[in-house]
Amino acid sequence: MASFSTTATVEDPRIALGDGGILPPTRGGGGDDSGPGLPDYATRLRRARLGLLVALTPVLMLFVSFTSAYIVRQGLPTLDPRTNTLVRDWIPVTLPKLLINTGVLILSSVFIELARRQIKGQAALRPNTAHPRVSAGDPMRIPWLSMTLVLGLTFLLGQWTAWRQLAANGFYVATTPSSSFVYLLTGTHAIHLMGGVLALFVAGIASLLGRSAATRSIVVDLTAWYWHFMAALWIYILCLLEFAS
């Protein structure tokens, strides 16, 4: 009889396919160790993570080129038609206080990591809960996912408030190139974070849609890594706007 331990990981291809049981070896990668079989949990997770890694590359390129434009535009003079001299039109924007909002996003990143680990453990153990020594987890588990969702929405609300403060201070999108970049960078980041919020919704209702624990786990895993990326990206944007202006 197979023995189980609480240290079992879902990366182990022997563990599970969704809610199913033991599977044949995984396929893929072209190496001699690969073989045929249904894509099991580990294979799906590996493939999905690889896909996410690839998908984040163009997002990174998007912000790299925005940064490039930011640096170039910052150094450009413009002609003053009244004096016929070259002057700078880059007026540094005083950013609203974003420390609390940043803290909210970082905390949400911690929460989603806890959610990821929680669901991962459940997915690993679920097929084996029939075994008397295996439990599917703490029935009083903390709803980390929902808490992340709340914090994510709070962050977006905070961004909206920050934009309103900017506008109240007279900085609109076209006021000065620096304000254009503030709206551009924070707005693009917010749109990407909305994608993460959408993924959290999907993960949240996955069980209602009849998805397996493994599928939910994969969705949460990907969302978590995406969310961490968004948090890191936000810190980068904040540093760029604070220190490179």
Next chain:
Amino acid sequence: MATHEFAAQESHAHAAPQGFVRKWVFSLDHKVIGLQYYFLALAAVFVGMFLSLLMRIHLIWPTLPLPLLGDIKPETYLTLVTMHGTIMVFFVLTTAPQGGFGNYFLPIQIGAPDMAFPVLNMLSFWTTLLGFIVMIAAFFVAGGAPLHGWTGYAPLSAMQSTGPGEGLGADLWIISIAIFCIGALMGALNFITTTLDMRAKGMTMMRLPLTVWAWFVTAILGLLAFGVLLSAGILLLMDRNLGTSFFVPLVTINGQLTGHKGGSPLLWQHLFWFFGHPEVYIAILPAMGMCSQLLSVFSRKPIFGYKAMVYAILGIGFLGFMVWGHHMFMSGMSPYTAFAFSIMTMGIGVPSAIKTFNWLGTLMRGRIRFTSPMLFAIGFVSLFVSGGISGPFLAQPVLDIQLHDTYFVPAHFHLIMGVASIFGIFAATYYWFPKMFGRMMNESMARWHFWFSFIGTYAIFMPMHYLGMAGMPRRYSQLTEVTYLHGLIPLQKFITYAAFVTIAGQLIFLVNLFWSMFKGKQASDNPWEATTLEWTTATPPPHDNFGGHTPVVHNGPYEYNVPGAPRDYVMQSDPEIGPAH
């Protein structure tokens, strides 16, 4: 009879669809999606070709009213130039070789049942189609389609009041390209993940067909390049609609200040060409892969220098990101910067030459079968060399400044990027048609099509080099009134007549394509006696590609004329024959 080793039953990720809509419209099957991309590109190429025909007619008969357009004003001519270039580059040269053939054959050639993310694959096609519809819609809005060229140079493209077509039409143009970028990125994601993670047992990276290598590297280029174009498009839309000044300096239109100031048109050029030069390789690399494949198959020889070919593809991909500045020698860049870009550009000649020599080495002493796919593959090599040889001329800033705004440049890029890539598409069509549709294409019509296309292409584009060297500027709608160019008008007329004949030749292809789908001779599973995995499966391939099995790979992709083998080729899934000979 070949003995193909198959592994045990493997279930497909999704069941075979039932019903017309799920099977042919919203299909998750990579083969159907590949065909959808192919026919989208086919529709686009005829739109693009029609626009080029209108340009050619107007150039030699400038007072002749054109169908649908009436009298042609200079700005209308620029609209034709813009839309021809945009449609051809994005919706033909990027769409057919990668989205079409790549989607259809990459999973089969690596022994996978489908792409890694079938739903994403379907979305990538529908996104691309939406982009095409938005692009075409630009013709029908107030002011018509934009006139800023396919490169969309600011400030012309960055303000609504710079000309007819620069209002809503230009917005639609930018939005269309942004949509296209998103579709292309979804496709690239699938290509990379599938290649890295779904290869069959034994299909090591160094056993991949060169077609797969080309699609894989092209996807990486797309992944890095389209995000940058997307960012540039977002900035451009903001300049146009929100009053920002990323690309627009202090300018006046009709004596009135526009409200913009401080922006840099060169910033647009840098961002655009950081995408734009890799785009050249996005168009040509798949054709290179197809050409390598076909030259080996129809020479009945292993590809000459497989590893060198792989490294050359990687080298071209890498260097492709280092040379964007050679499109901007006219911008007044520092001579030192220009020198660096010049050296890097000429450096691309090295991997390109490696590929060319290896193609010739493959042909040398081969038992060549001059089938229609082979003719187009040889035609590709010819065009690649003819178009490529003018590259080092344009890579030198002093020469480029003389030639840049003349017909020399369209001659160069049409040969190497446009028609060479199109020849790759034709070669691939004739080669894989039997596998895709289960029937052979008519060989006589294919040969007529080849000779019309091959001679016609040279007749159109070789004289353009002379026009350029003689100083005839490009982008001008009519030059019949310019005295110093009078002597070149007959050459322009010759080019237009050649274009008529060449385009008429494409109708042969169209007839052959659709006639052969229904009336062509039944094809066997491996009519070309080729070795790669798509020829081990049924024709056309079943929903899961290998009928419930997964092939196991033992050999390289180009094992032809193997000493001691019972026939002159060894399939990739045949029992192992030892190290590549």
